[in-house]
Amino acid sequence: MAVKFTNDVTLSKSGFLFDHASGQTYTLNPTGQFIFRLLEQGEESERVLPQIVAEFNVSESTARKDLDDFLRQLHELGITE
Amino acid sequence: MEKKPYMKPTIVRHTPGGVLNKFGRPPQTVPMRRIEGFDVSELAGEYGSPLFVLSVRELKRKYRELDRTFRTRYPDFQLAYSYKTNYLKSVCSILHQEGAWAEVVSGFEYDIAADLGVPGGRIIFNGPYKTRGELKRAFENGSIVNIDNYDEMQVIEDLAEEFGRTLDVGLRINMDLNDPPWHKFGFNYESGQAFEAVRRATSGGKLNVVGLHMHTGTYVDDLTIYSRGAQGMIDFYRLIRDNFGVRLKYWDLGGGFASMNTLHWAYLPAEQTTPTVDQYADAICSVLLAADLGGEEPPKLFIEPGRAIVDDPFYLITSVAAQKRLPNGRRAVVLDTGMNMISSVQWYRYQFQSAQDSGTTVEDTTVYGALCMNIDVINHSLSLPPVRRGELLVIPRVGAYNLSQSWQFIYLRPAVIAIDDGRVHVIKRAETREYVQQFEQVPEDYSLPREPADGAAS
Amino acid sequence: MNDLHVAVTGLHAADNPAPGIGVIRSLKAAGDWNGTIIGLAYDVYDTGIYDPDLLDATYLVPYPNQGMDEVFARLMYVHEQARIDVLIPTLDSELGLYRKLASRLREAGIRMFIPDDEMMRARAKSNLVQFCEENGIPTPDTFVLRELGSLDDAIEKIGYPLWVKGVFYDAYLCRTRDDVLRSVEKLRVTWGLPVLLQRSISGEEFDVCALAKRGELVGALPIRKTRVTEKGKAWAAVSLRNPELAELSAKTLSALGWSGPCELEIMQEARTKKLYLLEINPRFPAWIYLGAGAEQNLPRVLLELALGNEVEPLPPAKSGVGFVRHATDLICPLAYLEALTVGGELHHPGTHRRQS
Numbered sequence: 001m002a003v004k005f006t007n008d009v010t011l012s013k014s015g016f017l018f019d020h021a022s023g024q025t026y027t028l029n030p031t032g033q034f035i036f037r038l039l040e041q042g043e044e045s046e047r048v049l050p051q052i053v054a055e056f057n058v059s060e061s062t063a064r065k066d067l068d069d070f071l072r073q074l075h076e077l078g079i080t081e
Numbered sequence: 082m083e084k085k086p087y088m089k090p091t092i093v094r095h096t097p098g099g100v101l102n103k104f105g106r107p108p109q110t111v112p113m114r115r116i117e118g119f120d121v122s123e124l125a126g127e128y129g130s131p132l133f134v135l136s137v138r139e140l141k142r143k144y145r146e147l148d149r150t151f152r153t154r155y156p157d158f159q160l161a162y163s164y165k166t167n168y169l170k171s172v173c174s175i176l177h178q179e180g181a182w183a184e185v186v187s188g189f190e191y192d193i194a195a196d197l198g199v200p201g202g203r204i205i206f207n208g209p210y211k212t213r214g215e216l217k218r219a220f221e222n223g224s225i226v227n228i229d230n231y232d233e234m235q236v237i238e239d240l241a242e243e244f245g246r247t248l249d250v251g252l253r254i255n256m257d258l259n260d261p262p263w264h265k266f267g268f269n270y271e272s273g274q275a276f277e278a279v280r281r282a283t284s285g286g287k288l289n290v291v292g293l294h295m296h297t298g299t300y301v302d303d304l305t306i307y308s309r310g311a312q313g314m315i316d317f318y319r320l321i322r323d324n325f326g327v328r329l330k331y332w333d334l335g336g337g338f339a340s341m342n343t344l345h346w347a348y349l350p351a352e353q354t355t356p357t358v359d360q361y362a363d364a365i366c367s368v369l370l371a372a373d374l375g376g377e378e379p380p381k382l383f384i385e386p387g388r389a390i391v392d393d394p395f396y397l398i399t400s401v402a403a404q405k406r407l408p409n410g411r412r413a414v415v416l417d418t419g420m421n422m423i424s425s426v427q428w429y430r431y432q433f434q435s436a437q438d439s440g441t442t443v444e445d446t447t448v449y450g451a452l453c454m455n456i457d458v459i460n461h462s463l464s465l466p467p468v469r470r471g472e473l474l475v476i477p478r479v480g481a482y483n484l485s486q487s488w489q490f491i492y493l494r495p496a497v498i499a500i501d502d503g504r505v506h507v508i509k510r511a512e513t514r515e516y517v518q519q520f521e522q523v524p525e526d527y528s529l530p531r532e533p534a535d536g537a538a539s
Numbered sequence: 540m541n542d543l544h545v546a547v548t549g550l551h552a553a554d555n556p557a558p559g560i561g562v563i564r565s566l567k568a569a570g571d572w573n574g575t576i577i578g579l580a581y582d583v584y585d586t587g588i589y590d591p592d593l594l595d596a597t598y599l600v601p602y603p604n605q606g607m608d609e610v611f612a613r614l615m616y617v618h619e620q621a622r623i624d625v626l627i628p629t630l631d632s633e634l635g636l637y638r639k640l641a642s643r644l645r646e647a648g649i650r651m652f653i654p655d656d657e658m659m660r661a662r663a664k665s666n667l668v669q670f671c672e673e674n675g676i677p678t679p680d681t682f683v684l685r686e687l688g689s690l691d692d693a694i695e696k697i698g699y700p701l702w703v704k705g706v707f708y709d710a711y712l713c714r715t716r717d718d719v720l721r722s723v724e725k726l727r728v729t730w731g732l733p734v735l736l737q738r739s740i741s742g743e744e745f746d747v748c749a750l751a752k753r754g755e756l757v758g759a760l761p762i763r764k765t766r767v768t769e770k771g772k773a774w775a776a777v778s779l780r781n782p783e784l785a786e787l788s789a790k791t792l793s794a795l796g797w798s799g800p801c802e803l804e805i806m807q808e809a810r811t812k813k814l815y816l817l818e819i820n821p822r823f824p825a826w827i828y829l830g831a832g833a834e835q836n837l838p839r840v841l842l843e844l845a846l847g848n849e850v851e852p853l854p855p856a857k858s859g860v861g862f863v864r865h866a867t868d869l870i871c872p873l874a875y876l877e878a879l880t881v882g883g884e885l886h887h888p889g890t891h892r893r894q895s
Contacts, residue, residue, distance in 0.1 A: 014881040017092070018873065024094065027880060029442045031090035058087035065469070069404075070090040076406050077094055095583075095880060259685070348707065348731040350604050353635050 001046070003039045003071070004081045011036055019079070026077070031056065035070060039080075045071060089467040091442045094410065112438045113475040116396055117500050121436040121473055128496050129511060130400040130473065131418035133484065137175060137501035139394035144179045147386060150358045154366035155382045161205045163336050163387025164190040166481045171499060171508040172391060173197055184336075184385040188215035195222070205333070205383065207253065207294065209266060216240060220248055227251035227294040227333070229267055234282060241287035251292030251333065252278055256313045258306045259298050266296055270317055276324075283325045290327045292380075293318065296335030300344065300388070300428070302354050304364040310334065311368035318374075333383035334365055340392035342429040342478050358389075388481040395480030397423060398436070401472045402451060412446045414468060419450030419457045421490045423476065423483045426450075426459050436473035439466035452490065489517055543574035543842065544622045546649075548600075549629035550578050550587030552825070555708070555772060556864070558629040560587045561827040563594070565838040568831035577621050579614075583879040589869040596621055597885040603636040611640055615647065620884075623649045625845045627838065629822050631707045634659060652845040654799040654821050661795055662819040664706055665733050671816060674794040676787070678816045679738040679806070684723065686732070693736045694719060700739045705730035710771065712739060737817075742809035745781075746773070746802060747788045748824050750837045752844060754796040756789050758853040760835040762826070765861070773826050773864070778833040780858035787814055795819075800841060826862060833860040 007021035015033050017026040028036055034055060038048050045067075052063045074080045114121060117136050125132055144160070151158045161184035162176045168190060173183065174197050183194035186208030194204050201222025209229045211219075213236050219226050220240060228234050228250055241248045253267025254275040268275040282288045297310045314332055321327040338361055343351040356364075369379060403415040420426050443464040450457035459476075468474070487494055489512065497509040545566060549559030563576050578597040580588055588597050598617045601609045617623060626649050628637045637644075638656055645651075654662075661670045671678040682693035694701070694716060703722040704710040707730050711722035719736070726734045744767070749759040761784040766775035788803055802824040804817040823838065830836050835856040843850050878885045 012877055014877060016877040016881050025876065025880070026095060027093050027442070029088055029091045030085075031088050032092050035090050036092075055085060056087035057084040063087075066089045070092070073092055073406070077092065077410065079092075346727065346731040348604060348632065348729075349635060350606060352607055353603075353639060 002042045002044050003074075005040075006078055006081050009079065011040065017079075022078075026079075031066075032070060035067065039074075088442075089439065089469070091444070091467050093442060093444050096445070111434060113434050113436055113477075114438075116475070118503065119500055119505070121398055121475060124498070124505075125398050125400065125473055128498055128505075128507070130398055131416075131422065131495040132398045133479070133495060133497040133509075134396040134398060135169075135172065135480070135497065135499040135508065136394045136396070137499050140172065140175060140391065141179060143390045143393060144176055144181065146358050147384075147389065148180065150362045151366065151382070151384065154362050155370065155379075157379070157381045159381060159383055161333075161383055161385045162390065163385045164193065165485060166387030167391040167395075167484050168193055169484060169497060169508060170197060171506070172480075176390070182383075184387075188212060191215060191219065191224075205385070207266075207296075207385075213240070217243075220244070225251060225292065225331075227253045227267075227292065228278075228282070229253050231278070231281070234278070234288070238285055238287045247287055247289050249289045249291045249330075250282065251294050251331070252282065252290055253294045253296075254278075254314075254317065255295060256297075256310060258310055258313075259301075263296070263298050267294065270313055275317060276320065279321045279325055279327060283327065290321070290325075291330040292333060293329060293331075294333040294335065294383075296337065296385070298337045300339045301337040302339045302351075302356060304356055304360055307334065307361065307364040308368050311365050315369065315372040315374075318372075328377075329380040331381040331383055332369070333385065336385040336387055336389070338386050338389035340388050340478060340481060342392060342425070342431065344428055345430050347430075391480035392478050393480065395478070395483075397476040397479045397483075399474050399476060401468045401470055401474065403470060404468065407447065412444050412465075413449060414446055414465065415449045415451065416459060416474070417451050418495070419452035419454075419490075419492075420459065421450075421452060421488045421492075422494065423459070423479055424486045424488075425479070425481065425483050431460055431476055431479075432463070433460075433474055433476040435466055435468055436475055437468075439468060439472075442466060451492065493517065541573060544577060544624045545574055545842065546577040546579055546617065546623040546626045547629065548579045548581075548627070548633060549822075550580050550585040550594075550597075551582065552586050554768070555770060556825040558823045558825045558827055559627075560590070560593065561825055562627055562629055562823055562838045563587075564828045565831045565836050566842070567592075568828070569836055569839040575621070577617065577623060579617070579626075580879070583876055586869070588875065588879070588885065589871045591869075591887075594887050596887060597879065599879055599883045603633050607636060607639060610636060611643060614640075614644065614649070617884075618647060618649060625649070625842055626651050627823075627841065627845075628653065631820060631822060634821055650845045650847070652799055652841050654795075654797060654801075658795050658797055658799075659821060662801075662821060664704060664735055664818065667816075667819065670794070674790075676791055676794070676816050677813060679740050681738070682736040684732070684734045684736055687723070687727075690719070690723065697736050697738050702735075702737045702739055704735040704737060706733060706735070740806045740808050740815055743807045744771075745779070745784055745805045745807065745814075746776070746824060746826075747784055747805065748800070748802050748827055748830065748835075748837060749788050749792060749797075750800050750840055750844070751792045751797040752850070753798055754793040756792060756852060757844070757850055758830075758835050758837050758840055758856075759785060759788055760827075760830050760833060760837065760856045761785065761788070762829065766863075773824075775861065775863040776826060776829065777861040778829060778835075778856050778858050780855060783814060785855075787816065791816060791819065800837060826864070829860065829862045830856070832862070833857045 007019050009019050011017045015028045049067055053060050116134055148160050161182040163184045165186055177199055182203040183199050184205045185191045185194055201224045204224040206219045206224050206226045217240055254270050255264055255267050256270045268278040279290055282290050295310055297306050339355040341351045399416045399418045401414055402417045405413045407413050443466050446463050446465040448460040448463050450459050493512040496511040499506045499508045547559045547563050549557030551557045552560045575595045578594040579600045580597050587593055600613045665683045668681045680697055682696055684693050700712055700714045702710050703713055705726040713719045713722055723734050744764050747759055747761045750757045761779040761781050762776040764773040764776045768774055800823045802820040806815045806817055833856045
């Protein structure tokens with residue numbers, strides 16, 4: 001399922017995220033940016049995991065746990081619905 | 082194609098003062114993978130987590146620095162290690178090998194020193210409560226005893242009678258040096274109590290006052306407290322020498338030196354406020370050596386540090402039990418150990434770091450201990466990189482008071498290992514439930530019926 | 540002053556302005572200025588960063604309480620990138636740290652002109668009473684509260700109204716025990732103990748900004764605050780010619796053997812006309828830019844002292860020159876925030892290159 005963003009957000013090349021509706025800003029590390037870009041493009045969250053494993057030097061089990069944490073955090077921060 | 086290096090994905094919300102601190106790389110993001118060459122995860126793998134680790138080299142270095150600094154300034158000097166700060170037998174024994182005397186404050190501690198083989202003449206017995214039996218043993222062994230109160234003085238006079246000889250004693254005195262002043266130990270100087278105590282001790286004909294002892298406080302970073310204390314000691318000595326003919330063999334300035342841990346209520350970190358060993362030594366020795374004692378050789382100088390020696394050489398390896406998000410968006414981490422093992426969290430703002438390289442993104446985190454008690458918080462605000470369950474953290478500088486004041490509660494207490502020149506020694510095994518409950522017994526009347534072994538209850 | 544690179548801290552000028560901005564404007568107001576200003580900021584919202592005419596580059600640095608080695612490593616990074624010839628720390632809470640780093644910085648080629656530990660200790664708020672007593676300098680009755688248990692003793696000794704002061708910053712005028720409790724708690728949480736309780740003297744408030752070398756005054760700028768904020772900070776003032784203030788300043792700094800800049804806070808009791816020394820802040824005040832108009836540009840002179848050059852004492856300040864502080868809103872581009880948040884540094888598109 002594609003993730004739905006709560007507000008209009010802009011992620012810059014440097015990993016600086018601006019939420020246009022709330023004015024809140026965030027920083028994402030490179031892995032976080034990689035995932036965020038995929039979600040932004042409408043990628044379904046289930047399809048993100050294989051792409052992380054393909055891109056980075058990481059085991060699937062670690063990546064799955066971390067992705068789960070990250071998606072939950074986006075939700076808890078109110079960035080995604 | 083080579084894959085990119087992986088870091089746990091993070092997003093950090095910008096809060097005032099929250100994010101920018103990463104520039105200059107805060108210490109929390111510099112991983113502490115090794116303690117003196119030993120891989121932290123291997124140590125934890127072999128000896129378990131949590132785990133206390135003593136660096137013997139650092140312990141010796143701390144001792145030698147203090148000893149040398151004072152010895153080069155004061156001709157007749159002796160360091161007595163304050164047992165109460167950490168009386169693991171190996172710690173005490175190493176320090177005695179290095180030349181330390183023992184400073185003990187209870188019969189329990191006295192026995193530890195005696196059993197280790199410390200000669201009685203190298204044990205200083207302080208503390209506000211000493212039993213008659215303990216005092217008797219101390220005098221028989223030729224230990225130094227510093228009297229805390231009149232009740233104790235009376236017991237010692239009785240002992241002198243029993244022995245049929247006069248006994249050499251020291252007197253604990255206190256002065257109005259701190260705010261609030263430490264009046265608990267010994268006799269007060271300003272109010273004239275101390276003067277009266279010497280009069281009383283010398284007039285009975287059974288005691289011979291040969292020493293003065295003063296313990297000015299704990300974690301004292303104000304050098305003037307030591308220099309004023311030393312001056313007070315000199316003035317008081319002159320007074321009792323002139324009035325009662327007292328001749329001192331020693332004066333003892335106690336301990337109380339601060340360590341590199343930062344107190345909760347201090348704004349600046351300890352590295353900026355804790356005086357160096359040189360400064361402590363100068364504050365005390367320059368005053369004592371300038372004393373005009375009318376040609377008399379200055380008495381032997383004792384100091385009794387503990388924290389300043391044992392705090393730094395101990396590390397606590399602990400692992401992450403869980404991560405959670407608090408309702409206000411803050412990150413929280415739960416450890417596998419609690420404040421029962423590092424009770425100094427009540428005073429110290431412990432800074433600690435991950436044993437893994439977790440990147441430079443940090444987030445302000447509340448660190449909870451493992452106890453099922455709401456007050457068990459290890460750090461209310463620590464900048465930590467992302468961590469996972471099972472990842473190891475290292476809390477440095479945990480040697481003073483934590484082990485001697487630890488209490489067993491809902492978990493068993495961990496092992497303590499010493500690393501020394503490439504070798505590992507277990508100096509205290511991890512507790513077992515049998516050990517903890519060995520003195521308990523359940524009377525027959527209270528015993529529960531045992532279910533049949535085949536688990537027939539269905 | 541050819542191509543001197545000067546790094547300055549204390550860039551936040553909100554309700555309680557830090558002195559960095561005034562120091563930088565003073566340097567730039569000197570006729571012979573032809574250097575580069577490097578701002579050392581603690582927060583991406585330090586206001587000075589957004590003043591288009593102030594800085595050539597801004598670097599975020601770790602807070603002093605994050606540890607000496609961390610601050611030093613960051614400064615070395617900045618030094619490598621932008622070169623620092625002279626560093627002017629302007630915040631009280633930084634000075635202990637910079638004092639400890641002084642020799643390492645000097646070895647790296649970064650010079651400062653700040654008081655040493657001994658001087659810092661003697662003028663510390665908690666030691667000032669003793670210093671004043673020993674040197675015959677009048678100061679109001681003060682109680683150094685190191686432990687909350689002695690609060691009532693302190694109140695009884697000082698009497699209302701009284702000032703409750705933090706060891707580094709902030710002071711509250713209190714008239715009831717509840718006021719005192721609240722203020723002590725607020726200060727304790729922010730700045731730690733001790734907290735000071737001081738007798739309130741009603742009268743006229745004066746300030747002297749001074750620069751001294753080994754106890755000798757090099758320059759002094761006395762002012763009377765003509766308008767103050769709720770916190771007692773000047774928002775308008777006028778420069779003075781006042782021999783009594785000059786004498787008290789000279790006596791104090793001589794007794795301290797002072798080397799460095801400082802701000803002396805002095806009260807003249809209305810009833811007795813007697814002068815009381817309230818505080819010695821070991822850095823320039825936020826209103827230091829007034830000196831540029833009153834022929835007493837002390838930051839400019841400090842550069843010479845930092846570089847080890849001989850300096851003649853300045854003639855007295857021109858009296859009757861005033862200043863008003865004027866708050867204004869600056870446009871804050873998101874790109875600035877982003878550059879500082881993500882990269883920790885900002886190379887300002889503006890000032891230096893435009894001038895050269």
